[in-house]
Amino acid sequence: MRIFKRILVPVIFIAVLFAVNTYLNYLLVPYTFTRYKVHKIETETFDDLILGSSHAGTCLSPSSISSVTGRSAFNAAQGEEYPVDSYFFLKDATGKHKPDRLIYEFDPNYWITAQDVSANYAGTYTEMQPGKAKVQYFFAKMWKADFRTSIAPWYFYRAQLSDIERNLFVKRSDDYKNFGTGTFDSATQTVESDGFIAVKPGKWDDEIIPRDWSDDMIQEKARDYFIRIAEFCRREGIELVVVTTPVPAETLAANETSYASAGAEMEALSKTYDFTYMNYTGGDLLEARREFTDSELFADWDGHMYADAARRFSVAFAEDLEKV
């Protein structure tokens, strides 16, 4: 009885802690499109899967690409998606339904900066269904991270108590239960069913962000996981296409050397690992599609396109893709 009591107390304590933590996650963590995108790639099959950062999310419209290629496509790209996230996202998707082609967006900035531990850090991991990819993802990313990041993601939202009511409303709605996208319709953007993040017109205040790329700034982890993506695609018979989406001409002019160096780095990797690289920030493609560097097409200097421009660019991109 004594031993039972000794064990019972820690067990009850852990159970209470677990229950409180789960409830706080439910109350505070909002419904994000990461849940929607993870659910889509885990349950449906697409010919083309788009992965990458928010640039891919806002610049590549799958339905526009499909209108040219005739292949089904889904855009699973999202902000703060580093190569490590893309790799396990791809593995998760492939575990269920293997795409024929991966369109991977290369944003040089994600290769030279360490990932900030923010709400998005564990977003994809949290939403993934249990499985081999999730376990591997845990050991690759969460294992060494602060325990609060994966165990209590609500702590990123702890100051947003006023959002609890809305979170509860959303989580009880059919949109949430059926993995809908209606919730994501806001004043600035909406998320379409093909994963495309459609940015609405309205100039944002923003400054040109300096892009200080140099080869010695490359984070080994970023390059390592990109190479893993390339090797995984080759092993699984998935065609890999890497793209750097356009940025406003002013941004390009201010960071010419950085974009050139980053482009050269990816160009070299494309030869080593035998994939197609389509760079809209330098070389022939930039010259051929210079109309997509007009700053009027962008919501900010960083290179997030307005939805209409993004659809036009996606058609152009698909046409270029067909020529490869």
Add this chain to the structure above:
Amino acid sequence: MSFVSIEFMVFTAVCVAGCYMIPKKYQWVWLLVFSYIYYLAAGPSYLFFILFATTATYLGGLWAEAGARWAVPAVLLADFGMLAFIKYTNFILGNINGLFGTNIRELKLLLPLGISFYTFQATGYLLDVHWKRCKAERNPFRFALFLAFFPQIMQGPIGRYSRLAESLYAEREFDMARIERGLYRIVWGFFKKIVIADNAVLYVDAIFDNYNTMPGYGIMGILLYGAQLYADFSGGIDIVIGIAEMLGVTLDENFTQPFFATSITDFWHRWHITLGTWMKDYLFYPVSLSRWMGKFGKWCRTKFGKNIGRALPICLANIIVFLVVGIWHGPAWHNIFYGLYNGVIIGVSGLLAKNYRDWKKKFGIEKDSRLFYCFQVIRTFILVNISWYLDRAGSTHQALIMMRDSITKFRIGVDIIDASSTWAGSAYAPLIAALFGCLVVLIHSILRERKIDTRSLLMKKPVVIRCLVLFLLLMSLVVIGNKPLSQGGFIYANF
């Protein structure tokens, strides 16, 4: 392996659980294996340094015990030589370049995890064997565990063989009460680190990084730096001692309410105690009892009379000790001045001790009066805070400018940080959280100062109360703790 990572928590849990599941005679082997896994996880390239220190000191101990006179200086030279080469080569090269206008390129040197701590622990052991305070350890693997015991390797406390060996190699029984006590200590350490240190650092870094563009915040910066440093270092030590306690190993305490110190000497008896006692036993006494110091004392007595003649050698020994403490704190002039500042105050206080007694008598100050005690505590607090300008600033020049601006351009406020970048979206929230944490630690310190063992007190309470305290401490880490910082880690882990 970061203390706040899931990796470390699982590692520790497996180590603790396994330790009580295996045959008792292999428990120390288990700890050795885990200690080396921990060290390897930090980087395989670090392994050479700890193996070198272990081998050299182990053999040195045996040779010293056998009477080889050359062994102790040779091994001390090897251990300290390695530490000095890694930590101070670039500092020396930089000074040579600055002085002579040369352009000698700095070396790319690794700073192995915990090298300062295990070097001091190793050399302390060697001198103890040499002075016959303890017997040399015959088993090289047991000795390896003494140097590499994983909880303490990163930031101490600097252990003494005579005390640590007994509990490190002992056969231990599982004791739930000890596990629970260790757990409280660990969570308390996390509370200090995450709630106080990680919140305070936001303002400290902003103030010290922008001292030129936003001058005048020095006093606020230094007060918060004091809170950050204490919470960071003592919090880390709490975690270390808590883990060791769970493993049945008793480590030396490193802090005893330093902010209640009544003098700088008293402060160093309460702050980083194991470094202070190491310095006292292995540097202060050998220096003050050395032949040349004896001659110097004799000369002083004939020149300045009995009183000053007796105090001056002690004053000089203190200055030498704190010069070394300053150098130990890092290869930079501001650290050396930080050490000297403390050394000079302690040294001069010793010289003026008789005058102080006379003044107290003259002004009718009672030694044990509460008012005088408060005066001493506040005076020491101010002196310590002044020293921290030198400790925290990037250079002596910066420290001096900030000291000046603290008075001439005094400012206070939270506009120094970007509100949108904080966890609450408010520039006040991290400050309030840090101050709340400080208040809790202050109450705890007052109880400790009154010799109340808070953990024993808690252990006597009903299980519901104990669980509630643990629950509240854990929740505070998530509710008011700062988000993980990109720089992360503990300050003293960089030594």
